[in-house]
Amino acid sequence: MMRPFLRYLLSGVSIWVIVDYTTAFNPDMARWVQHMPDIWLFYLGYPLIFAYLIYVRDWKDRRLFGAMLVLAFIIEVIFSNNSLLYTFPILLVMNPVAVAIYSLVTFIPKWFTENEITRNRKAVIILVVVWVIVSILNYVTNINAS
Secondary structure, three states: OOOHHHHHHHHHHHHHHHHHHHHHOOOHHHHHHHHOOOOHHHHHHHHHHHHHHHHHHOOOOOHHHHHHHHHHHHHHHHOOOOHOOOOOOHHHHHHHHHHHHHHHHHHHHHHHHHHOOOHHHHHHHHHHHHHHHHEEEHHHHHHHOO
């Protein structure tokens, strides 16, 4: 059996790649590739930080949620300059959406690693539904912009 740290890391990286591509770049593969290899710092770094916090430091969900909010702010506002998260009134919608997306990439790998997907199925369903809606809206927006 794979160690929990490594299992979280691998599932976290996989989910990050899929979620980020579908919510930020889809269907523009060329734009996504332009961000290589720098974007892999996020894809590897974020799950690595949380694998460390969960399986080395033994942080529980409340502390992980706080760390998730801090890292989401750093990634989205400082590095990505995502103005949707700080422009009124759209921020009223986009901040909860961002929290849902970051919860998905943070907690679903944890629940998968710890075989708790079924126990957390309501949260999983909500997070996946938000992700699918954002992915579809992103796709439609990007396809119409081309």
